[in-house]
Amino acid sequence: MTDMSNQSAASRDSASWFLASARDRLAGLLDPGSFVEFLPPSERVRSPHLALFDLPAAFDDGMVVGRGRLDGQGVLAAAQEGQFMGGTFAEVSGAKLIGLLRAARDNPDLPRTVLLLLDSGGVRLQEANAGELAVAEVMRAIIEARSAGVAVIALVGGRAGAFGGAGLTAATCSRIVISEQGRLGVTGPEVIETNQGVEEFDSQDKALVWGVTGGRTRRLIGGSDAYALDTMAGFREAAVSLLGNPSPFDLRTLQAEQDRLAARQQRLGACDSPAALWATLGVPDPGAARDMDDEAFAALAATVKGTDHDAR
Amino acid sequence: MVTITLRYTTRGPASGHAPSAIVGVVASGNLEVLLERALPDTVCAVEIATPVRGYDEVWQAVVADFVERTSPGGLHISINDGGARPDTVALRLMQGIRMMEAGR
Amino acid sequence: MTLRSNVPSRRAWDTGQHSREQRLAAASRYARGKLVAHHDATALLEAVLRPGDRVCLEGDNQKQADFLARSLAQADPAVVRDLHIVQSGIVLAEHLDLFEAGIARKLDFSYSGPQGGPLARALAERKIELGAIHTYLELFSRYFVDLTPHVALTVARCADRDGNLYMGPNTEDSPVVIEATAFKQGIVIAQVNELVDKVPRVDVPGDRVDFVVVAPEAFYVEPLFTRDPAQVTETQILTAMLAIRGIYEEYGVRRLNHGIGFNTAAIELLLPTYAERRGLKGRIATHFALNPHPTLIPAIETGWVQQIHSFGSEVGMDAYMRARPDIYFTGRDGSMASNRLYCQAAGLYATDLFIGSTLQIDLQGNSSTVTRGRIAGFGGAPNMGSDPHGRRHASDPWLKAGREAADGQAGLARGRKLVVQIVETFGDKLVPTFVEQLDSVQLAETLRLDLPPVMIYGDDVTHIVTEEGIANLLLCRTADEREQAIRGVAGYTPVGRGRDRRAVEDLRARGVIRRPEDLGIDPLDAHKSLLAARSIKELMHWSGNLYDPPRKFRNW
Numbered sequence: 001m002t003d004m005s006n007q008s009a010a011s012r013d014s015a016s017w018f019l020a021s022a023r024d025r026l027a028g029l030l031d032p033g034s035f036v037e038f039l040p041p042s043e044r045v046r047s048p049h050l051a052l053f054d055l056p057a058a059f060d061d062g063m064v065v066g067r068g069r070l071d072g073q074g075v076l077a078a079a080q081e082g083q084f085m086g087g088t089f090a091e092v093s094g095a096k097l098i099g100l101l102r103a104a105r106d107n108p109d110l111p112r113t114v115l116l117l118l119d120s121g122g123v124r125l126q127e128a129n130a131g132e133l134a135v136a137e138v139m140r141a142i143i144e145a146r147s148a149g150v151a152v153i154a155l156v157g158g159r160a161g162a163f164g165g166a167g168l169t170a171a172t173c174s175r176i177v178i179s180e181q182g183r184l185g186v187t188g189p190e191v192i193e194t195n196q197g198v199e200e201f202d203s204q205d206k207a208l209v210w211g212v213t214g215g216r217t218r219r220l221i222g223g224s225d226a227y228a229l230d231t232m233a234g235f236r237e238a239a240v241s242l243l244g245n246p247s248p249f250d251l252r253t254l255q256a257e258q259d260r261l262a263a264r265q266q267r268l269g270a271c272d273s274p275a276a277l278w279a280t281l282g283v284p285d286p287g288a289a290r291d292m293d294d295e296a297f298a299a300l301a302a303t304v305k306g307t308d309h310d311a312r
Numbered sequence: 313m314v315t316i317t318l319r320y321t322t323r324g325p326a327s328g329h330a331p332s333a334i335v336g337v338v339a340s341g342n343l344e345v346l347l348e349r350a351l352p353d354t355v356c357a358v359e360i361a362t363p364v365r366g367y368d369e370v371w372q373a374v375v376a377d378f379v380e381r382t383s384p385g386g387l388h389i390s391i392n393d394g395g396a397r398p399d400t401v402a403l404r405l406m407q408g409i410r411m412m413e414a415g416r
Numbered sequence: 417m418t419l420r421s422n423v424p425s426r427r428a429w430d431t432g433q434h435s436r437e438q439r440l441a442a443a444s445r446y447a448r449g450k451l452v453a454h455h456d457a458t459a460l461l462e463a464v465l466r467p468g469d470r471v472c473l474e475g476d477n478q479k480q481a482d483f484l485a486r487s488l489a490q491a492d493p494a495v496v497r498d499l500h501i502v503q504s505g506i507v508l509a510e511h512l513d514l515f516e517a518g519i520a521r522k523l524d525f526s527y528s529g530p531q532g533g534p535l536a537r538a539l540a541e542r543k544i545e546l547g548a549i550h551t552y553l554e555l556f557s558r559y560f561v562d563l564t565p566h567v568a569l570t571v572a573r574c575a576d577r578d579g580n581l582y583m584g585p586n587t588e589d590s591p592v593v594i595e596a597t598a599f600k601q602g603i604v605i606a607q608v609n610e611l612v613d614k615v616p617r618v619d620v621p622g623d624r625v626d627f628v629v630v631a632p633e634a635f636y637v638e639p640l641f642t643r644d645p646a647q648v649t650e651t652q653i654l655t656a657m658l659a660i661r662g663i664y665e666e667y668g669v670r671r672l673n674h675g676i677g678f679n680t681a682a683i684e685l686l687l688p689t690y691a692e693r694r695g696l697k698g699r700i701a702t703h704f705a706l707n708p709h710p711t712l713i714p715a716i717e718t719g720w721v722q723q724i725h726s727f728g729s730e731v732g733m734d735a736y737m738r739a740r741p742d743i744y745f746t747g748r749d750g751s752m753a754s755n756r757l758y759c760q761a762a763g764l765y766a767t768d769l770f771i772g773s774t775l776q777i778d779l780q781g782n783s784s785t786v787t788r789g790r791i792a793g794f795g796g797a798p799n800m801g802s803d804p805h806g807r808r809h810a811s812d813p814w815l816k817a818g819r820e821a822a823d824g825q826a827g828l829a830r831g832r833k834l835v836v837q838i839v840e841t842f843g844d845k846l847v848p849t850f851v852e853q854l855d856s857v858q859l860a861e862t863l864r865l866d867l868p869p870v871m872i873y874g875d876d877v878t879h880i881v882t883e884e885g886i887a888n889l890l891l892c893r894t895a896d897e898r899e900q901a902i903r904g905v906a907g908y909t910p911v912g913r914g915r916d917r918r919a920v921e922d923l924r925a926r927g928v929i930r931r932p933e934d935l936g937i938d939p940l941d942a943h944k945s946l947l948a949a950r951s952i953k954e955l956m957h958w959s960g961n962l963y964d965p966p967r968k969f970r971n972w
Contacts, residue, residue: 083338
């Protein structure tokens with residue numbers, strides 16, 4: 001189902017998640033040949049709006065949904081195509097994801113884990129209202145699914161990151177996997193700069209952007225549950241490590257999350273740079289930690305307190 | 313949006329058994345190609361949706377060469393173009409037919 | 417009876433020296449020894465310059481005397497006017513501001529990439545009187561013949577009180593500019609980042625330097641040679657494979673120069689992978705005339721490269737080069753030393769292949785980077801991309817190319833340098849690379865230039881590589897064959913679609929055109945996984961974290 005046929009299995013495993021398409025990510029993540037797509041491209045469930053703007057549509061509206069197996073275990077999966085319209089939430093792409101989540105909520109015969117491969121800057125401006133509605137409905141559907149005992153695991157590592165509605169969506173999930181290239185936030189860097197000025201936040205300063213919203217920072221402050229290498233094998237390993245019985249989703253969970261966030265705010269709120277943040281967390285040499293390779297960083301992250309918790 | 317529809321008679325059918333395949337992404341400089349085994353053995357139909365005007369002849373030339381080279385009979389090929397260069401189009405078509413020939 | 421010259425016996429033979437003394441005297445009130453405070457910089461320039469002076473304001477490809485440029489732009493045009501600018505690089509906005517203000521009137525230069533648009537406008541509006549657009553080697557040569565600067569404004573990392581200058585890896589044009597100026601009694605002024613007791617090494621001796629100004633900020637260096645591997649496309653990987661298999665391997669090219677671009681970056685990144693699998697290590701790409709491209713790091717680390725001489729430097733590569741003195745030319749202080757003139761000569765005479773990209777190619781193989789509204793100049797490409805008839809020493813690739821060119825013809829044999837243009841058939845915004853007529857022809861008419869600016873002439877080009885294949889122009893016997901060979905690799909551009917199919921098939925049968933499959937290359941194999949490094953960060957890791965990527969390339 002993918003165009004990776006000219007590579008060997010080993011080179012497929014080490015293929016970059018960041019550079020891959022949504023379909024390639026699903027193929028690389030899930031057990032070979034196990035993925036069955038719902039509403040495949042041949043059904044042509046496309047955006048009814050883009051032609052108005054003289055924009056090309058995609059056969060899957062940039063959202064691939066279906067079921068497969070991860071390390072032998074059945075899972076449902078949804079992947080956003082970050083290269084198509086920035087992976088944005090819109091009428092059709094949103095509806096596909098909502099449908100998947102509601103099916104997980106309602107049908108006990110379906111797998112009890114949903115993998116959410118996020119790669120999105122938020123809402124598609126050309127379909128603004130539908131997109132906003134979709135985000136709201138997705139978040140509600142995730143909460144309802146979690147209440148029904150379904151684990152929803154976000155995987156963040158694409159070019160668009162998970163901003164806006166995608167950032168909110170990620171925060172609603174039970175677990176988050178992130179790679180160094182991944183970013184998680186709400187307001188996008190350019191919007192912060194436009195609203196607060198370049199002295200406050202220079203969106204062209206990539207080191208700053210990644211230092212604040214990127215995977216390594218998120219892992220260190222406890223904003224993600226697993227750190228993945230930027231490869232198919234890396235994400236697979238991280239996702240597998242998070243499989244298992246999901247924690248109960250109840251008032252206690254939410255209160256623990258609020259406490260965790262308040263404590264984080266107290267501990268780190270005064271930091272004015274990523275280096276200060278990391279130093280406060282006890283990272284001995286923030287500059288070196290930023291440049292070190294993934295294996296070394298993963299080992300370092302394991303030594304930093306507060307990265308693992310069960311609140312979300 | 314510009315839509316271009318092309319129809320060919322081929323020497324024979326595309327090999328393989330995959331019912332459909334999709335390759336590429338709709339993005340700037342890229343395109344998505346959906347191939348479906350849905351037509352008689354010696355018929356190939358290609359539908360292109362593109363926001364770029366004025367390149368009809370180039371599309372015809374690229375697709376004609378592809379059809380001549382690979383004899384993709386039986387295939388209905390649908391393209392969503394994001395403004396790709398002709399060599400990228402040719403590449404995706406070749407990737408697509410490879411997937412169709414390889415699939416189960 | 418002896419003949420006497422008619423020259424009056426009172427002719428002065430030291431007018432240059434005299435002028436120099438006057439200028440130094442006028443400037444003396446601002447200087448303590450050689451040092452001038454930065455707030456006196458404009459006043460110094462007003463004292464030292466005379467209307468109509470030839471001035472070199474470096475203006476190198478990378479390093480910029482930006483503080484002196486700003487200071488000069490603030491000079492009073494009533495005092496400093498009609499200058500004749502003779503600098504290699506028009507890079508900063510201030511370089512053009514001088515013309516706007518009437519401080520400068522005439523221009524001779526080589527490269528104007530960053531200011532290509534504004535320069536074209538200024539020339540069209542007749543705000544600048546253009547002498548000529550040169551190659552680097554030509555301009556440097558004219559510094560010694562008819563364009564000797566009266567004043568050179570240079571830039572260095574540091575200086576001592578005697579005026580000895582240290583430039584580090586970005587030595588570039590300076591030694592040449594300053595020698596020409598100093599030895600014709602010109603004035604040399606240097607802006608430096610700091611004053612030190614002893615410079616790490618002497619790149620320019622103090623007795624060639626008249627004034628030193630410590631600038632308020634470190635000088636600007638343009639990162640021109642960094643290409644992000646993540647932006648290399650599959651098409652560029654395909655053309656790189658074609659070049660390696662169809663040219664480097666075919667001719668056994670060990671000594672070469674890569675023009676900057678994504679096509680050549682792809683070649684550099686394919687050496688440890690695709691070229692390795694073909695068993696080519698040690699047989700190709702061992703000696704380079706090349707700026708310190710970060711994309712060559714994986715090939716260096718895996719033992720492909722023996723030696724590199726550089727025209728200039730590249731931001732972020734200092735520490736890596738310092739740790740690889742077997743590869744790069746380094747001074748006793750341990751830092752790299754570049755020299756644009758020497759490296760241009762090296763690329764011309766001591767390499768067997770030039771390969772670079774371009775924006776337009778016509779039916780004879782002439783190429784140009786001029787497009788509507790932009791004049792980028794020539795830089796070094798015409799030198800690198802030309803067959804030097806003065807070459808005499810033989811090498812296998814040179815002899816083989818010479819035999820192909822001569823095939824069957826009478827006359828004494830000579831070798832040929834391989835000059836390769838590597839392009840995609842369509843550029844950005846679906847603009848065809850192959851055209852019937854270069855835009856520069858129209859530009860020449862508009863600006864009333866003597867000649868249309870051509871980067872590389874068709875009769876110097878030996879091969880054209882596109883995603884459609886390789887055209888070997890050495891094997892073309894007639895202009896007609898050359899035209900069809902070019903059309904035969906011009907893909908789906910109008911030029912390509914206008915091919916004579918029969919003629920192109922014949923050329924392919926003769927091996928004049930070779931398609932990927934003729935070389936055993938499947939376009940679907942041109943996959944990003946073939947790149948030895950897929951990102952800037954991976955390049956950094958390849959270098960053991962010695963390579964320090966510039967801020968704008970860091971996305972982590």
